[in-house]
Amino acid sequence: MVDKDTLWAGLKKSFQADLSSVTYNTWVASAEPISFQAPHFRLQVPSQLHKDYWERTLTPKLVEFAYSDFQAELEPEYVIAGQVPATPDPETTMTPKSVPTSTVRRQNSLNDKYTFDAFIIGKGNEMANAAAQAVSEEPGTLYNPLFLYGGVGLGKTHLMQAIGHAMIAANPNTNVMYVTSEEFTNDMVMSIRDKTQEQFRQKYRYVDLLLVDDIQFFADKEGTQEEFFHTFEQLYNNSKQIVLTSDRLPNDIPKLQDRLVSRFKWGLSVDITAPDLETRIAILRNKADREQIQIPDDALSIIASQVNSNVRELEGALARVQAYSKLQHHEIDEDLVHKALKSLNLENKPTLTIELIQQKVAAYFDVNVVDLKGKKRMKEIVVPRQIAMYLARELTNSSLPKIGKAFGGKDHTTVLHSCDKIADALTSDPKLSENIQQLKIEIQRR
Numbered sequence: 101m102v103d104k105d106t107l108w109a110g111l112k113k114s115f116q117a118d119l120s121s122v123t124y125n126t127w128v129a130s131a132e133p134i135s136f137q138a139p140h141f142r143l144q145v146p147s148q149l150h151k152d153y154w155e156r157t158l159t160p161k162l163v164e165f166a167y168s169d170f171q172a173e174l175e176p177e178y179v180i181a182g183q184v185p186a187t188p189d190p191e192t193t194m195t196p197k198s199v200p201t202s203t204v205r206r207q208n209s210l211n212d213k214y215t216f217d218a219f220i221i222g223k224g225n226e227m228a229n230a231a232a233q234a235v236s237e238e239p240g241t242l243y244n245p246l247f248l249y250g251g252v253g254l255g256k257t258h259l260m261q262a263i264g265h266a267m268i269a270a271n272p273n274t275n276v277m278y279v280t281s282e283e284f285t286n287d288m289v290m291s292i293r294d295k296t297q298e299q300f301r302q303k304y305r306y307v308d309l310l311l312v313d314d315i316q317f318f319a320d321k322e323g324t325q326e327e328f329f330h331t332f333e334q335l336y337n338n339s340k341q342i343v344l345t346s347d348r349l350p351n352d353i354p355k356l357q358d359r360l361v362s363r364f365k366w367g368l369s370v371d372i373t374a375p376d377l378e379t380r381i382a383i384l385r386n387k388a389d390r391e392q393i394q395i396p397d398d399a400l401s402i403i404a405s406q407v408n409s410n411v412r413e414l415e416g417a418l419a420r421v422q423a424y425s426k427l428q429h430h431e432i433d434e435d436l437v438h439k440a441l442k443s444l445n446l447e448n449k450p451t452l453t454i455e456l457i458q459q460k461v462a463a464y465f466d467v468n469v470v471d472l473k474g475k476k477r478m479k480e481i482v483v484p485r486q487i488a489m490y491l492a493r494e495l496t497n498s499s500l501p502k503i504g505k506a507f508g509g510k511d512h513t514t515v516l517h518s519c520d521k522i523a524d525a526l527t528s529d530p531k532l533s534e535n536i537q538q539l540k541i542e543i544q545r546r
């Protein structure tokens with residue numbers, strides 16, 4: 101038995117470890133538990149934008165953490181502060197249950213908001229958008245599979261789901277399956293455990309459009325890759341459309357079977373990069389209008405110029421401003437935006453660039469920036485160089501070739517290798533993990 105406060109305290113810890121501090125402070129820190137009676141968990145959030153974000157993005161994590169930390173099956177409900185909930189308040193205690201099924205399922209459906217109409221086109225995504233539009237008009241023939249790749253929070257999921265919406269709009273009988281690669285793996289494992297492999301195959305092999313998100317997590321998963329290969333073959337041979345997303349190109353996904361790498365390259369691979377200032381402003385304006393948030397252009401430009409990492413963080417900043425305006429009972433203006441974003445420490449800071457990361461890492465390890473960019477092979481230089489590349493990828497959303505260029509013209513595979521090496525070492529080297537944590541704080545603080 102666990103009460104709502106104990107549950108929430110545990111969940112917050114897991115979120116804190118999992119999310120960036122900006123994401124955590126924007127979305128999680130402002131939520132309050134209202135009640136808890138298995139499986140119902142009611143959480144109060146400050147605004148509609150928060151509610152949407154929880155429903156769309158954080159619910160799967162919430163369910164997962166509740167299950168792994170408390171062996172509890174959760175069905176969360178989000179209530180906007182000051183609004184009366186639709187159903188009466190349940191009791192506040194619960195008994196843990198077994199496997200979370202219903203809430204996990206919800207992830208398979210398309211998010212209503214991820215349409216082409218709601219997608220703002222800019223320099224970083226115009227190719228990807230054009231390819232996605234083309235695929236939705238001629239599925240299974242033009243680019244199959246369509247492989248969208250790029251950094252976090254740049255709209256890959258949005259765009260892939262937009263294809264699903266467009267195909268359903270053109271033909272309501274279209275059978276669309278959206279799944280993350282982890283869900284695909286879990287589903288497969290369950291089907292083996294429950295001896296329901298035939299149902300599993302029916303589910304994935306007889307659709308018109310299969311969308312698999314974050315395919316890089318297939319790395320190392322032999323069984324999943326084997327199963328996915330047969331799924332792919334059947335769909336492809338029947339001219340059914342497949343769309344995949346990843347944070348990197350197929351060649352760069354470690355331990356991905358050659359036959360999958362070659363198949364993923366049969367169609368079209370197209371990347372999405374971070375939006376420029378104009379696109380960020382347009383995304384915010386569109387979002388504000390859709391959510392009916394009153395915000396003048398000048399105030400909006402301040403947000404767009406201060407948050408330049410990715411669209412998810414941009415949306416978070418807008419939500420923060422909106423929540424702040426509600427709390428202060430004050431309309432949004434430039435002054436309010438400055439105050440609301442102040443705690444994110446974004447103001448008066450130099451822009452977070454690869455060069456800035458190089459300087460911070462060099463100072464931290466007491467090495468020379470020139471050496472970091474150079475070719476010296478001594479361990480004292482190689483490790484800081486790999487760390488700097490890893491942080492450049494994590495914190496700036498720059499493409500691998502761009503990072504390679506900033507490190508004295510290195511190849512993108514060298515950058516990827518460095519990032520993977522550090523990511524691997526992080527799981528077993530607490531000292532490295534501490535160094536990186538400190539460096540991240542130092543860099544975010546500028």
Ligand SMILES: Nc1ncnc2c1ncn2[C@@H]1O[C@H](COP(=O)(O)OP(=O)(O)OP(=O)(O)O)[C@@H](O)[C@H]1O
Pocket residue numbers: 214218219220221225251252253254255256257258259314383411412415
């Ligand atoms: N060009 C855009 N126009 C409007 N909204 C966008 C655009 N790009 C991204 N977004 C919004 O930003 C948020 C994050 O996008 P999304 O989840 O699609 O990113 P992603 O690239 O799939 O990230 P991840 O790699 O973390 O899965 C979503 O709310 C999405 O609607």
